[in-house]
Amino acid sequence: MPQVISSPRAGPGAGESVVATEKLEFELLRACCAAALSTNHDERIAELISLGVRWDVLLKQAEFHNVEPLVCAKLLEFRVSLPANLEGDLERRFVTNAQRSLRLTRELARIMACLENHSVDAIPYKGPALAQAIYGDVAMRQFSDLDILIRVSDFDRATEAVQELGYEPSTKLRAPVERAWLKTGYERGFDGPQGKNLLELQWRAAPGFYAVDIDVQDWFQRATCSWLGERKVRTLSPEDLLLALCVHASKHAWMRLGWICDIGGVTQSQRIDYDVVRERAAVLGILRIIEVSLEMAHRLLGRAVPLQLEPKAVGGVQDLCDRVTRIVARGTDYETESLEYFRLMLALRERASDRWRFGWRLLSTPSVGEWEAVTLPGALFPLYRVVRLWRVGMRLAS
DSSP states (O other), X not given: OOOOOBOOXXXXXXXXXXXXXXXXXXXXXXXXHHHHHOSOOHHHHXXXXXXXXXXXXXXXXXXXXXXHHHHHHHHGGGGGGSOTTHHHHHHHHHHHHHHHHHHHHHHHHHHHHHHHHTTOOEEEESHHHXXXXXXXXXXXXXXXXXXXXXXXXXXXXXXXXXXXXXXXXXXXXXXXXXXXXXXXXXXXXEEETTEEEEEEEESSSSOGGGOOOOOHHHHHHHOEEEEETTEEEEEOOHHHHHHHHHHHHHHTXXXXXHHHHHHHHHHHHSOOOHHHHHHHHHHHTOHHHHHHHHHHHHHHHOOOXXXXXXXXXXXXXXXXXXXXXXXXXXXXXXOTTSHHHHHHHHHTOSSHHHHHHHHHHHHHOOOHHHHHHSOOOGGGGGGHHHHHHHHHHHHHHO
16 A cells, blocks of 8 residues: 655754745745645745745746746735735736646647547646646646657657647757657657747656666556546556656756645655655665655655655765755756756766766767767767767866
8 A cells, every 4th residue: 555654753844944045035935835735834924924025036936936826826815915016916927827727738638639649659747737636726837838758669650740730849850860869868849839849749757868767668557547627648657757756856956946846746646655666766776866856845845755765864865955955045047067967966876887877878978969060971970979078078178
């Protein structure tokens, strides 16, 4: 049976300060997000509002962290304590997000029907599917694109299918580059009638160089079904969904609070067998990533950490969480090509073999940048590794 046993240990919750330099606005932001996952934060929110919030800063941060609907909905419950001109702004922002979410949900249903007609097995996740799973309402999650998981063997047929709906790849790649990208990449973006990069077809959890070699075929075999509006769609099993969200957030150094809300929301709304999660994470070598993700949901949102995944080596995981907390509290984009990011990615892996694989793949795996920098015929494609090593060396030297 799934076990969702909470750890009794003490630790910072959503009502306590996380770092001394944290702004009042970020404190209120995470208190509103925590309130979406429980009902015990109203006093804290009222207290923070009374301290003199810079509302323009708060709303800018809510937009950056992809939590605008959660924040707007919660603050509107305190409208008597808000400035007179703020209530209308909050309502407008919430309605605008709801309208966009409903449009994208309808578009997702159209795309899924098209893929089904072309016999392409597909699983929507994140976007409307995740909003429905966590909150039971697609309007309560901020998203701007649609993520659909497919098998890499179905990529060509899936591309032909969505082209019938007016979607075209966001970037044009030569045929040999396309084939190489399917081997080393993990997604392909498509521009559609409603905007650029609106659709992402994904065949891996992360780019190959991250050395998180999840077999997507296993995800398809374990997938379940749920309703999205009036349409029945396949969904990742709760355990695989948690793993996918943790890997995605770690790839971006958890810099947006919305990704941590997703993780906390899944642990709240889904019946998860955490023994299975721990077993799969250990096999993949991402146990530390899962522990950091759940600890961040505890620190920032007050979500209890399951006993099965409570960090055993307190120093290592807690130190990583200190670093990640500072990144999240900045409220700005994190430089993913910096040496600091590279060191963080290495520190997140518990096995030396995975750290070596990550480092080597990062140094030697060609990307679109290499393929665009030099044009080589298909027979000479292995030389792109040399181009990659040269470009990385020049970047480090500068």
